[in-house]
Amino acid sequence: MSAQNLVESKLEPRLAAVDEVCAAGDPWVKVVKKGQVFRIVDLEGNQAVDTLFYNAHDAEERYSATDTVRRQNMLYLTTGSRLYSNFGNVMLTIIADTCGRHDTVGGACSAESNTTRYALEKYPMHSCRDSFLHALAHDPVCKHLNMSKRDIPSNINFFMNVPVSEEGGLDFADGVSAPGKYVEMQAEMDVVVLISNCPQLNNPCNAYNPTPIRLLVWD
């Protein structure tokens, strides 16, 4: 697997079983069944999509950034990347990607990390973890699985560009994404998708302008 493995999908949006738009700053939760294909479209470009996956039958099994990175010896995600759980199972496989690189070490923004990263006064600004917690408090799927803050581990940031240098530097760079770019993955087990469409305004991860995303699922 090489970096930037650009592959287009042949699936047609008009045939999708789910076709929804998630506004900037909103959470989104959906069950994607084994064998279904799930696509995230960066409608206006440079939008970070903070994403977590859970086993739909037991949320103790969840996406694991460290397993995904170390089992494939690869820091970035693109076509061909397998998304591993903390139990070592493949949850989904990325089968199409027109962006080319996605991050899984940069994590999600929170009210608390905004205070350390930018200024203590940033606490009231909306954040990804607030969106995650809102979903955990309200969404029937999350409630049924008894999910709480304990269940929020390191996530994927689709469309986000966090280059790491050989010397150990790490940057939040301007996005490599653009309007209409998408990433598509096939579910290898029944999963719950938990998304925060990132509201961060303090760095270039959303080009300082959070925008909507489109979410599609095919049977």
Place this chain on the structure above:
Amino acid sequence: MKNPNTFLWKEAIPGGSHWSGVIRRGTTLRLTDMAGGANAAVLFYNLEEKLERYNMADTLKCQHTFRLTKGHACHSDMGRIFCCITEDTTDWNDTVCGLSDAELIRQKYGVGRYQELRNEMFRSGLDGMLVELGKWGLGMRDVVSNINFFSKVTANSSGELEFHPDSSKAGDYVDLSFEMDTLVVLSAAPHPLDPSRTYHPGAVKLATFVTSPEVAAACTKIAENARGLQNTERFYAYGGEA
């Protein structure tokens, strides 16, 4: 601080074994790689509210770094700082590769049961963590991306990872000066990317001493850490007697 006068206590953790305990704020924990090539997988939890835990992403992005070393701080997921790295005789500690698990250990090293090997049995990082976490009412849900002290993993421009086996030598040590009352959970099992064909993880010595005032601000050159320490002080703010 090279040689503190008095250690509060010392303990040796054999390679592959695991440990957990509380380190109070104002105390420094020194981890020493006793024979070279050790890996100390570590997670931190706030003793008063164990939902607050070490956060790999906040630690990395607050400090614009992929490696952890002297001058860096270990951030919680609540905008606070568990500890500052006040000394590090290696130059790199990994925090993205996670833990070895039982399947990986079996694939790499074969079966090493207690029945035959007694306490030389082949233990995994994840299983060691789960045993220690269980002692505090915690479990799999509380396992998040950890730090692997003494292990160096670099990434090239395509993102391919490389493990550097000779990064830590016998006697190398890391000082962690704690700013919060912290539950420390540790496994000395092999790093998941360690290419060694035989199971002989290195032992790790733990020693604690009172943090000296001159090193306390070592990580505040990074503005994000200074703000994290402000948040930490707020957590412990107490008005005293009126």
